[in-house]
Amino acid sequence: MYFNSKGDVVYKETGVDIRKNICHRCHNRDKKLFYEFYSELYGRDVKYCLNCIGLGRVDSMSPLKGTETRRKSEQCDYELNFELTDIQKEASKKVVSAIRNKHHLLLHAVTGAGKTEIIFEGIKFARAHGLNVAVVSPRIDVVKEVHLRLGDAFRKSRIDLMFAGVKVKFEHHFTVCTVHQLYNFHDHFDCIIVDEYDAFPLADDKHLLGAIDKAGTVDGNIIIMTATPTRKMVSYVGEGNVFQIARRYHGHDLTVPVIHYGNVNKEVRRKRLNGKLKRLLDDITAADRRVLVFFPEIKMMYDAYPLILKYFGEAETVYSGDEARYSKVERMRAGGIKILLTTTILERGVTFKNLDVIVVHTEYFPSDTLIQICGRVGRKPQDPTGNVHFITLYNTHHIQKTVRTINAFNKGRSVI
Amino acid sequence: MICLYCHGRITVELNLLNLFSQPKKVCESCHLKLTEWRRGERCRRCRKIKDSGEAACRDCAFISRRFTSVRNIRCLLDYNSEVKMMMHRYKFVRDVALAEVMADFIDIKAWQYDVIVPIPVSDHRLQERGFNQITEVLKRSGTAYTELLATNKIQLQSERTKSERMKSDNPFSFDAGQKDVKILDKRILIVDDIYTTGITVHHAAEIIMQRKPAYIDVLTFSKA
Numbered sequence: 001m002y003f004n005s006k007g008d009v010v011y012k013e014t015g016v017d018i019r020k021n022i023c024h025r026c027h028n029r030d031k032k033l034f035y036e037f038y039s040e041l042y043g044r045d046v047k048y049c050l051n052c053i054g055l056g057r058v059d060s061m062s063p064l065k066g067t068e069t070r071r072k073s074e075q076c077d078y079e080l081n082f083e084l085t086d087i088q089k090e091a092s093k094k095v096v097s098a099i100r101n102k103h104h105l106l107l108h109a110v111t112g113a114g115k116t117e118i119i120f121e122g123i124k125f126a127r128a129h130g131l132n133v134a135v136v137s138p139r140i141d142v143v144k145e146v147h148l149r150l151g152d153a154f155r156k157s158r159i160d161l162m163f164a165g166v167k168v169k170f171e172h173h174f175t176v177c178t179v180h181q182l183y184n185f186h187d188h189f190d191c192i193i194v195d196e197y198d199a200f201p202l203a204d205d206k207h208l209l210g211a212i213d214k215a216g217t218v219d220g221n222i223i224i225m226t227a228t229p230t231r232k233m234v235s236y237v238g239e240g241n242v243f244q245i246a247r248r249y250h251g252h253d254l255t256v257p258v259i260h261y262g263n264v265n266k267e268v269r270r271k272r273l274n275g276k277l278k279r280l281l282d283d284i285t286a287a288d289r290r291v292l293v294f295f296p297e298i299k300m301m302y303d304a305y306p307l308i309l310k311y312f313g314e315a316e317t318v319y320s321g322d323e324a325r326y327s328k329v330e331r332m333r334a335g336g337i338k339i340l341l342t343t344t345i346l347e348r349g350v351t352f353k354n355l356d357v358i359v360v361h362t363e364y365f366p367s368d369t370l371i372q373i374c375g376r377v378g379r380k381p382q383d384p385t386g387n388v389h390f391i392t393l394y395n396t397h398h399i400q401k402t403v404r405t406i407n408a409f410n411k412g413r414s415v416i
Numbered sequence: 417m418i419c420l421y422c423h424g425r426i427t428v429e430l431n432l433l434n435l436f437s438q439p440k441k442v443c444e445s446c447h448l449k450l451t452e453w454r455r456g457e458r459c460r461r462c463r464k465i466k467d468s469g470e471a472a473c474r475d476c477a478f479i480s481r482r483f484t485s486v487r488n489i490r491c492l493l494d495y496n497s498e499v500k501m502m503m504h505r506y507k508f509v510r511d512v513a514l515a516e517v518m519a520d521f522i523d524i525k526a527w528q529y530d531v532i533v534p535i536p537v538s539d540h541r542l543q544e545r546g547f548n549q550i551t552e553v554l555k556r557s558g559t560a561y562t563e564l565l566a567t568n569k570i571q572l573q574s575e576r577t578k579s580e581r582m583k584s585d586n587p588f589s590f591d592a593g594q595k596d597v598k599i600l601d602k603r604i605l606i607v608d609d610i611y612t613t614g615i616t617v618h619h620a621a622e623i624i625m626q627r628k629p630a631y632i633d634v635l636t637f638s639k640a
């Protein structure tokens with residue numbers, strides 16, 4: 001069932017048990033995470049759950065209502081305008097077989113972009129068999145990105161989307177949401193795919209782990225995608241159900257980023273282009289290579305854009321909601337654009353020859369994003385090593401982690 | 417102790433300075449986010465951020481033409497994005513615990529006043545929300561107040577346009593049950609949750625003025 005105020009089934013007379021301190025929606029039993037107050041309106045004490053207050057208040061006065069789970073099979077075709085790599089195809093088969101045979105699966109792979117295509121075939125299979133599917137992540141940005149990508153591919157499907165204040169709801173047969181939103185589901189999803197499982201704060205939040213368990217059906221399966229599996233995760237899915245997208249499939253080392261210090265934005269505001277950035281761009285364009293320049297935010301990118309245009313004559317910008325993003329990417333691939341400023345990580349299917357990368361204000365970026373960015377360069381066999389430059393205000397824990405992870409990967413000690 | 421805003425744990429190092437102080441309701445980082453004031457030139461009186469080229473505050477100018485202005489206006493928090501979110505959670509998600517957070521920020525200076533008057537909430541709104549968002553905060557700050565006024569207003573402030581609000585008739589009246597409260601020559605404080613254009617509190621003040629108080633001040637939790 002899934003809980004909602006308009007539901008026709010009363011799941012519990014009251015959502016919170018005032019004496020036993022139990023929230024029937026999120027199963028919170030932590031006394032600290034309830035709030036009790038005297039209500040003048042009701043003339044008595046009211047207790048509600050703080051743990052799931054973000055989804056609307058569940059309290060000791062009102063019933064917890066819901067709608068019974070239904071299943072409906074659907075011919076769920078998708079479009080994909082590039083071919084999966086061999087390793088992606090293999091991973092995709094693993095996903096389908098995990099769903100067919102109802103066992104859990106851990107996909108050990110680089111975070112974020114590119115993993116989404118691996119689950120397309122599995123989603124199609126599940127929906128064709130009438131299974132309810134959820135793709136979830138602890139991170140709102142990942143949820144938005146995944147929804148965009150699934151929406152692009154599954155053009156005809158009605159995909160529910162829920163995070164923070166946003167709710168686009170259909171029948172919850174195919175849902176993309178934050179893990180938090182799963183509190184509203186009970187024994188509903190036959191397949192739950194968790195992206196960026198390791199992202200804060202899921203790994204140490206037992207309530208949210210419980211939410212995934214409770215939202216799934218008893219014989220359903222859970223597919224975990226993570227860059228940093230823990231022993232706990234492996235034992236959860238079972239030793240035999242781990243699939244690694246390992247280094248040997250890339251075939252070469254990842255580029256270790258070179259770190260430079262500077263405050264690009266400060267100089268941009270004074271209408272100057274940072275000297276380091278200018279020299280890097282000079283060298284790259286002189287060598288007739290192409291470059292992606294990552295910015296942490298759109299405003300910063302648009303402020304810097306005219307300055308880069310002034311020095312280098314041509315450049316383009318792209319952001320995640322940019323309608324022209326594909327045509328810009330095509331132009332860059334064809335060699336029409338040498339410098340592309342971006343606030344978004346382009347799809348894994350997108351590979352360029354002779355590509356270098358510069359990250360501006362790297363101090364803003366989390367390590368999983370940086371690792372993905374580093375994975376962007378040197379993907380073509382003809383050009384196995386591009387250069388990666390981080391320009392940062394100061395060294396961060398995330399920059400250090402990125403360098404450590406890449407070094408470990410290159411030494412064969414880990415896979416990403 | 418948990419932070420009533422982010423529900424994270426509050427760790428307080430006990431020392432001689434905070435040994436006898438009240439425990440905090442929000443953590444350090446939420447405190448910072450909630451107390452931040454957005455940049456911009458503000459009206460000295462109502463704290464509105466002025467538009468560029470707005471010499472004198474248009475809201476205050478309108479108020480002074482239409483009403484007898486109150487003496488002082490105080491606002492506790494800026495209506496920054498975090499405060500906006502908190503207000504939404506408090507009033508619409510009905511997270512009553514946030515009344516404690518606001519009570520923590522509130523600085524009533526109750527000794528300066530004889531009668532403290534919360535802006536009334538309509539019965540309809542009270543039924544729907546289940547609590548009065550202003551008196552819940554006053555209660556938790558240990559402030560004695562008098563529900564001097566009544567209202568029959570149904571529409572939400574946020575559902576109406578500014579000009580609609582400007583034109584509307586006074587929605588307040590003296591509450592029949594509070595006839596004996598002495599107002600003449602008394603020092604009055606009106607308390608509201610959000611100060612937008614100032615129309616609401618000045619409507620309230622207009623009613624109270626009929627009984628000739630010494631002066632009226634206004635305190636609001638946040639300045640929109």
Ligand SMILES: [Zn+2]
Nearest residue numbers: 023026049052
């Ligand atoms: Zn709960």
Ligand SMILES: [Zn+2]
Nearest residue numbers: 419422443446
């Ligand atoms: Zn907090």
Ligand SMILES: [Zn+2]
Nearest residue numbers: 459462473476
């Ligand atoms: Zn003003």
